[in-house]
Amino acid sequence: MLASLAANYGWRSVSLTVGGVALALLPVVALLMRDHPQDLGLAPYGASDNEERLVARRGNPAAMALLALRDGLRSRDFWLLAGSFFICGASTSGLIGTHLIPACLDHGIPQVTGASLLAAMGIFDLVGTTLSGWLSDRWSNRGLLAWYYGLRGLSLIYLPFAFDISFYGLSLFAVFYGLDWIATVPPTVRLATRTFGTERGPIMFGWIAASHQLGAALAAFIAGALRVELGTYLEAFVLSGLLCLIAALMVLFIGRSRVTALPEPMPAE
Numbered sequence: 696m697l698a699s700l701a702a703n704y705g706w707r708s709v710s711l712t713v714g715g716v717a718l719a720l721l722p723v724v725a726l727l728m729r730d731h732p733q734d735l736g737l738a739p740y741g742a743s744d745n746e747e748r749l750v751a752r753r754g755n756p757a758a759m760a761l762l763a764l765r766d767g768l769r770s771r772d773f774w775l776l777a778g779s780f781f782i783c784g785a786s787t788s789g790l791i792g793t794h795l796i797p798a799c800l801d802h803g804i805p806q807v808t809g810a811s812l813l814a815a816m817g818i819f820d821l822v823g824t825t826l827s828g829w830l831s832d833r834w835s836n837r838g839l840l841a842w843y844y845g846l847r848g849l850s851l852i853y854l855p856f857a858f859d860i861s862f863y864g865l866s867l868f869a870v871f872y873g874l875d876w877i878a879t880v881p882p883t884v885r886l887a888t889r890t891f892g893t894e895r896g897p898i899m900f901g902w903i904a905a906s907h908q909l910g911a912a913l914a915a916f917i918a919g920a921l922r923v924e925l926g927t928y929l930e931a932f933v934l935s936g937l938l939c940l941i942a943a944l945m946v947l948f949i950g951r952s953r954v955t956a957l958p959e960p961m962p963a964e
Contacts, residue, residue, distance in 0.1 A: 778945055781909060785913060786936075789912060791872070819870050820877055823878045887899050
């Protein structure tokens with residue numbers, strides 16, 4: 696829809712539409728959103744009735760965030776999580792979200808049709824991410840991330856050749872890649888919470904998500920520079936795919952450095 700607005704009425708109509716929707720959500724969030732389940736007299740989702748409820752910590756949120764970052768920079772697991780999520784951003788919003796439509800134009804595919812591929816990815820992403828959340832409660836999160844990044848890497852290496860097959864080759868990529876788009880988020884959140892604790896985990900994931908955005912920004916710039924210099928997106932897509940394969944190896948080492956404390960021996964009677 697936004698691509699059609701841009702084609703028919705210019706890019707300003709897209710900016711105004713997105714801005715208007717964001718403003719319309721402000722009163723909805725202000726009136727309906729809550730910070731904690733106990734604000735509505737509820738226990739956390741999945742908690743037992745007699746489970747002790749967490750009390751929100753008080754303090755300067757900026758200071759708490761910076762202290763969390765300081766501790767995170769000393770943790771190998773933080774670097775592995777942030778590094779893999781850096782590659783996640785570089786291979787999704789930075790590369791595909793920014794450059795898929797221009798790549799389609801390079802191959803004679805109209806921009807609205809290229810945007811339809813992104814729309815299809817969004818639909819399959821909803822399915823893939825929901826299924827990933829279900830799997831994250833039941834399977835190894837490290838193993839899931841390794842599969843996600845590995846399959847994403849293979850799909851990105853396949854993408855430059857899909858343009859030469861037909862629109863159906865791109866449709867296959869949209870389905871396969873779409874299922875994987877944000878599927879990395881649930882296991883990454885769970886690993887961050889498991890590594891840094893329930894209270895600090897969300898703050899640490901905020902910094903991990905910041906690395907995702909840094910990766911996206913860098914990939915958006917580098918892919919554009921490669922396209923201008925070399926006249927094709929082939930190198931950008933293949934390099935991003937190889938980075939995903941590296942991330943698939945990185946995530947397997949998350950949590951491996953921790954030593955599990957042995958139970959204390961029972962006193963002899």
